[in-house]
Amino acid sequence: MLVDLKKEQILNIGVVGLGLIGGSLSKALKKYTSHNVYGCDIDPDTIQAAFNAGAIDFSIEDGDFSMCDLVFIALYPQKAVEFVKAHSNRLKENAIVMDLCGIKRYVVKELSPLAEENHFIYVGGHPMAGKESWGFQDTDGDLFRGASMIITPSDQTPVWVLDLLIGLFADIRFKTVNRTTPESHDSMIAFTSQLAHVVSSSYIKSPRALAHNGFSAGSYKDLTRVAKLNPNMWTELFLENKDYLTEEIDTIVAHLLEYKQAISTNNYDSLYTLLAKGSEIKEGLDK
Amino acid sequence: MLVDLKKEQILNIGVVGLGLIGGSLSKALKKYTSHNVYGCDIDPDTIQAAFNAGAIDFSIEDGDFSMCDLVFIALYPQKAVEFVKAHSNRLKENAIVMDLCGIKRYVVKELSPLAEENHFIYVGGHPMAGKESWGFQDTDGDLFRGASMIITPSDQTPVWVLDLLIGLFADIRFKTVNRTTPESHDSMIAFTSQLAHVVSSSYIKSPRALAHNGFSAGSYKDLTRVAKLNPNMWTELFLENKDYLTEEIDTIVAHLLEYKQAISTNNYDSLYTLLAKGSEIKEGLDK
The missing domain is CATH 1.10.3660.10 (6-phosphogluconate dehydrogenase C-terminal like domain)
Structure with missing residues (x-):
């Protein structure tokens, strides 16, 4: 696994939910990295808009994430938990899953045991960036420029996972990556x-x-x-x-x-x- | 008097208090109009700084404002009232006096009777512009660009005074001049x-x-x-x-x-x- 996921390699990255945060993340990944982006959204028009904007390379419509090395969940907290629960058996072994929800205790508590059970690696995340508008039409590949990325790894999170994530967030122009606990x-x-x-x-x-x-x-x-x-x-x-x-x-x-x-x-x-x-x-x- | 104060003419304008508002006003008057600016401040270093910055043409140190067609009072409310009270007998007949305080009921109530008594024309004003810093060192001739100027004339204020003031505020780049009551x-x-x-x-x-x-x-x-x-x-x-x-x-x-x-x-x-x-x-x- 370590070999597969080295920072230098091209990753297959899933992004679930192409709203303001997920859509901007997809655009940023395409703008600043060479990774492949697999987009997923319940709205077919949003998927089409994301293709048209060059924000995603592929779409995932059958819930099969087995090709993804890393999956970002950009849904509201309860939907994020439900989504991972429903798809955790369709994830690659040792795939990294990160939610991007604005609260962390609830999501981390729900997803951490699931990760252990299903052999994927879960890390909570929260990009400190936003806008007064939302939806794919307002996404921006530079939304994260200069912003803080907060991550809530556990003591068991492998170092290579942290290295990979920190490198990726630097690539898409976050200014800092702050590591903390869900409570804090x-x-x-x-x-x-x-x-x-x-x-x-x-x-x-x-x-x-x-x-x-x-x-x-x-x-x-x-x-x-x-x-x-x-x-x-x-x-x-x-x-x-x-x-x-x-x-x-x-x-x-x-x-x-x-x-x-x-x-x-x-x-x-x-x-x-x-x-x-x-x-x-x-x-x-x-x- | 009407003839003396036509908008096209060069006015002698006094500015009392060369802090953020008074100093910025002086700079704006020198930048965007041809009027003469007479500055007044209790701090000699501030007067000197205003001269050095080209914000004022003359300084008034003896309290004699008899050459001024228009005097702006850019002091805190109580000091503004005290200042006008102390100098109201040194003003030209029909000179316009405008305070620039952030509250209007108190100042208007104090200064209106004084104006009638001493034959000058008082109009309350409040430029809706500011900064988190203060003092002459932070003044800016473009502080009022795009801002609202609020004025509180009375029913007795002559039309030529309103015309003159509105023209002057447009000259120094206010976006709008709003007329209202002190209460409102x-x-x-x-x-x-x-x-x-x-x-x-x-x-x-x-x-x-x-x-x-x-x-x-x-x-x-x-x-x-x-x-x-x-x-x-x-x-x-x-x-x-x-x-x-x-x-x-x-x-x-x-x-x-x-x-x-x-x-x-x-x-x-x-x-x-x-x-x-x-x-x-x-x-x-x-x-």
Whole structure:
């Protein structure tokens, strides 16, 4: 197996789900590597569009992934788990399977035992890249340029697998590959990504939103950008990260109420301290 | 007076306070118009820097603004009011005075009677442009390019004054000039700008902020950009817009808690509806 999968070799890579992430991944693989890409999607029009765009070399319609050295699953978490469960007996021995879901505890817990049982190698992944739009029509072979790729290998993941994946992600222009645990991933993502979407979606619901035309500066635009989102995907992701995300919502609400308290009591010193502290933290993090 | 202040004529324009807004305004006036700019700042080094950058033609150090047809006051609200009070007897008859403060009710209420008493013409203004940095070193003659300029004239403001101001703001590359009341301005700004700064400053205070390196995508960057802010200025602005701003904080907190409720009770339909509605509002506003 080691010999078959050396980085220098041309791999057969399956990509399941040709939406924003899977479609962009396919395009990036074709743009920056020499590997063969086998695409799979429930929508025949999407498969055709992917062929037309040169994003895939072959399509897999019969569920037979036995030719693939590596399969990326770019579906929503529950569908990803269902898909691998349904096809795990059609995978090559020691094939690498990586899901690209935005939460990791649930998926890793479901897929890890399956991998052991069926002799494939599973590693969780999450590309930290996205857009306010989705579907193959918005895919971009440079979506991952400069982004972070997060992977959640186990202690048993062979070193050659990590080497292969890290090399591949560098090839398609990720800036960094960060290795962490599913727990740590879900905890951090609750803050950096999920909370941002909850806050942005809440922000836009002020009655004043509808009348703000001509009054908006960059700060409004930034705060509300990700309010435009894919509600199917985010609903599932939020529910599968309930504990960490509700903790983050509680945290920001508590902080917002501190500012409100200082403002409503005209407490200049307290408000100044809150703002100065926030500015100091932000400046420190940007360094 | 009408004759003296025709748009085609070269005006003598005073700019009081050469920080980010006043300094950028001076640079824009020198870059895009032929008017003379008289700068005024408490810091001699700033005056010197403004001369060196070609942002001002003359400096006013003795408080005599009698040569100015138009004076912009680019100070924090309380200082702006104090400054105009102290110098209102050194203004030319029918000179136009415009403050550039981020809140309007307080300033307009203080300066309007003073204008009548001292025979100058006061109009409130607020350029919807800014940066996360401040001071003359960060000024930019193109800071206002594409931005909205908000003005709050009264029913008594002469038409020639509006024509002159609107022409001048177009010259220095504002995209639009919006006329509104001080009340409406303060209400809208609470939502579009002040709340954005409160939320961003609150966001960055999560304990997870310090450990997020490698996990941040664009959404985190957008949500926290304006956490870096000038605490002196924003503390004053928030306290002078207490009613509208606390109302906006209450509104977003109530919405955040709706999302939390849906998440913590695993209510897929409710969470989906909240997210879909937010996305729909945002998409509608962007059209």
